[in-house]
Amino acid sequence: AVAEEAAGLEADTIILDVGGMSCGGCAASVKRILENESQVVSATVNLATEMAVVWAVPEDRAVQDWKLQLGEKLASQLTTCGYKSSQRDSSKVSSQNVFERKMGEKLQNLKQSGRELAVSWALCAVCLLGHISHLFGVNAPLMHMFHSTGFHLSLSIFTFIGPGRRLIVDGLKSLFKGSPNMNTLVGLGALSSFAVSSVAAFIPKLGWKTFFEEPIMLIAFVLLGKNLEQRAKLKAASDMTGLLNILPSKARLMVDNDAEQSSFTEVPCGTLAVGDYILVLPGDRIPADGLVKAGRSTVDESSLTGEPMPVTKIAGAEVSAGSINLNGKLTVEVRRPGGETVMSDILHLVEEAQTREAPVQRLADKVAGNFTYGVMALSSATFMFWSIFGSQFVPAAIQQGSAMSLALQLSCSVLVIACPCALGLATPTAVLVGTSLGATRGLLLRGGDVLEKFAEVDAIVFDKTGTLTIGKPVVTKVIASHSEGGVNTKLSGSYSVY
Numbered sequence: 001a002v003a004e005e006a007a008g009l010e011a012d013t014i015i016l017d018v019g020g021m022s023c024g025g026c027a028a029s030v031k032r033i034l035e036n037e038s039q040v041v042s043a044t045v046n047l048a049t050e051m052a053v054v055w056a057v058p059e060d061r062a063v064q065d066w067k068l069q070l071g072e073k074l075a076s077q078l079t080t081c082g083y084k085s086s087q088r089d090s091s092k093v094s095s096q097n098v099f100e101r102k103m104g105e106k107l108q109n110l111k112q113s114g115r116e117l118a119v120s121w122a123l124c125a126v127c128l129l130g131h132i133s134h135l136f137g138v139n140a141p142l143m144h145m146f147h148s149t150g151f152h153l154s155l156s157i158f159t160f161i162g163p164g165r166r167l168i169v170d171g172l173k174s175l176f177k178g179s180p181n182m183n184t185l186v187g188l189g190a191l192s193s194f195a196v197s198s199v200a201a202f203i204p205k206l207g208w209k210t211f212f213e214e215p216i217m218l219i220a221f222v223l224l225g226k227n228l229e230q231r232a233k234l235k236a237a238s239d240m241t242g243l244l245n246i247l248p249s250k251a252r253l254m255v256d257n258d259a260e261q262s263s264f265t266e267v268p269c270g271t272l273a274v275g276d277y278i279l280v281l282p283g284d285r286i287p288a289d290g291l292v293k294a295g296r297s298t299v300d301e302s303s304l305t306g307e308p309m310p311v312t313k314i315a316g317a318e319v320s321a322g323s324i325n326l327n328g329k330l331t332v333e334v335r336r337p338g339g340e341t342v343m344s345d346i347l348h349l350v351e352e353a354q355t356r357e358a359p360v361q362r363l364a365d366k367v368a369g370n371f372t373y374g375v376m377a378l379s380s381a382t383f384m385f386w387s388i389f390g391s392q393f394v395p396a397a398i399q400q401g402s403a404m405s406l407a408l409q410l411s412c413s414v415l416v417i418a419c420p421c422a423l424g425l426a427t428p429t430a431v432l433v434g435t436s437l438g439a440t441r442g443l444l445l446r447g448g449d450v451l452e453k454f455a456e457v458d459a460i461v462f463d464k465t466g467t468l469t470i471g472k473p474v475v476t477k478v479i480a481s482h483s484e485g486g487v488n489t490k491l492s493g494s495y496s497v498y
Contacts, residue, residue: 014054014071017102019084021047022170022226023182025372030083037077039070049432050102052085082173103234110230116163117227120220123155123163127216149201152212156194164190164219167226180372186222188376189415190215196408208405218416246303246322247343251287252279254331269321272334280330285322289341290332292317297328304342346444375415383411 021027027045034043034054041055054074058066071087078085129147160168171187174180193214200208252264254277264279269287272278277293280286286299298310301323310326313319319332321341386407431448438445445451 012056012058012067014056014067014074015088016052016054016071016075016078016085017088018045018050018052018078019105020082020170021045021050023047025179025181026083026174028370029081029179029181030078033077033081034074037070037074040074046432081177081179082170106230106234110227110234113223113227113230116166117220117223120159120163120216120223123159124217124220127152127155127213149210149212152210152216153198153201156197156212156215159216159219160190160194163223164215167219167222180376182372184372185375185415186218189412190218192408192415193218193412196405196412200405206405207402209409211409214412214416246285247341248285248287252281253277254279273337274334276334278332278334280319280325280332282325282327282329284325286319286325286330286332288321288332288334289336290319290334292319292330293333294331295329297330298326300324300326304346379411379414382414383407386410 018030021030024047027047030052031043031045034040034045034052037056039056039059041057043052043054045052054071056067056070058070063069068087075085075087167183168187168190171181171183171185175184175188193211196208197210197212197214200206200210201212247269249269250266251269251272253267253272254264272288278287278290282297292313292315294315296312296314299313299319300310301320302308303322303324304320313330318335319330320343322343384407387404390407391403431451434451435445435448445454
C-alpha cells in the first residue's frame with residue numbers, strides 16, 4: 001500500500017543502510033525521523049536487514065542529483081541521532097560489493113559480540129560461586145570471599161566498564177536524544193540496581209538489601225540474546241549471498257574484437273563496460289549479460305529460468321550472467337556494465353520485498369515504538385505503589401525489609417524484565433529468512449504481506465506452459481525386442497513430473 005501510494009505521487013526510491021538499531025523502538029524512531037522530512041512521502045525500515053527504503057518527491061525536478069542530495073541529508077540526520085547511516089548508490093556499487101560489505105560488518109559484529117558474551121558469562125560464573133558454596137555448605141575462607149558484598153561490587157563495576165559499556169552508553173544516549181530503546185531499559189535497570197545496592201552497602205543502617213548480582217546477570221543474558229540475534233542476521237545474509245556465488249569474479253576481456261586472432265586478459269567482472277567483448281570457454285559461467293557475436297554452444301540457464309534443458313546459443317542470441325556455457329566457445333558483447341546483471345536485478349527485487357511489511361509486523365513495530373515509554377511509566381507506578389500503599393495491601397512482603405527497599409527493587413525488576421527487542425525483531429527476521437530461502441529455491445516473494453497471505457494457500461494452479469520436473473532425465477522403462485541377430489534393448493526416457 002505504501003509503494004502504491006508513493007508510485008501514485010511519482011515518488012522515487014532512496015535506499016539507506018542504517019546501523020545502530022537494536023530493537024523495534026529504534027526502527028520506529030528511524031521511520032519517524034525520515035518521514036519528518038517534507039520531501040519524504042513514506043518510508044519503511046527493516047530491522048533485520050538494517051536497511052531503510054524511502055519514497056520521496058523533489059521540491060523541484062529541474063534540480064539535478066536531488067536524490068543524491070536528499071539521501072545524504074537523510075543519512076546525516078540519522079547519523080546525528082545515533083544511527084550511523086549511508087546512502088546506497090546502486091549506480092556505482094554492484095550487488096556483490098554491497099553484500100560482501102554487509103557480510104563483513106556482520107562478521108565483525110558477531111566477533112565483538114562473542115568476546116563481550118564470553119567475558120560477561122565468566123563474570124556471571126564467578127558471581128555464582130559464592131551462592132554455590134552456600135548451597136553445598138562449603139566453609140572455605142576463599143568461598144566466603146566470593147560471596148562478600150565488596151567482591152560483588154567490584155564485579156558489577158567491571159561489568160559496567162567492560163562487556164556492558166557499549167550497551168549502557170548506547171541506552172543513555174538514546175534516552176537523552178528523546179528516542180529510548182531496549183538498551184535504555186537495560187541500562188536504566190542495571191544502573192538503578194547498582195545505585196540502590198551501593199546505597200544499601202555504604203549505609204547499612206537503612207536495612208536495605210543489596211543485589212549487585214542483578215546487573216551482572218542481566219547484562220550476561222542480554223548479550224546472549226544479542227549474540228543469537230547477530231547469528232540469525234548473518235545466516236539470513238548468507239542465504240542471499242549464496243545467490244551471488246554463482247556469478248564469476250573474473251572475465252576474459254578480448255584485447256581487440258577479432259574473434260579469430262584476438263588475445264585476451266583476465267579482468268574483474270566489475271570493470272566491464274558496455275561494448276566490451278569477452279571470451280567464454282566451455283565450462284565457464286558467463287560473467288555478464290550480453291549478446292553472442294560469434295560461436296555456437298548450448299547454455300545451461302536453469303539457475304535463472306528453472307528450465308532443465310540446455311538452450312542453444314548462436315550469433316545474435318542473448319545470454320545472462322551466471323548461466324553455464326557447456327560445449328562451445330562464445331564471443332559475447334557486454335550489453336550491461338559490470339555488476340548490473342539479471343541476477344543482481346533478482347537480488348534487488350528480493351531485498352526490496354524484504355522491506356515490505358507484513359500487517360502483523362506493522363502492528364508489532366507500532367507497539368514496540370511506544371513500548372519503552374510504557375515500561376518506564378509502569379516502573380515508576382510500581383515504585384509509587386509499593387512505597388506508599390504496598391505495606392497496607394501486602395504487609396507480609398515488608399517483613400524482612402523496608403517498604404522503600406522493596407519498592408526500589410521491584411521498580412528495577414520491571415525495567416529489566418521488559419524487553420521490546422524480541423517483539424520488534426521476530427517478524428522482520430521471519431520475513432527475511434522466508435524470502436531469502438524462497439529466493440535460493442527459485443521462488444520470488446514480493447514482500448512480507450505476500451508471505452503472510454501465502455500461509456492461507458491450500459491449492460496452486462499451473463497453466464499449460466508450466467514446466468514441472470525434477471530437472472534431470474530419468475529412465476522410465478526398458479523395452480527388449482528380439483531380432484535375428486540377437487536381442488536389441490531400447491531405453492525410453494522422459495522427465496519425471498512432481
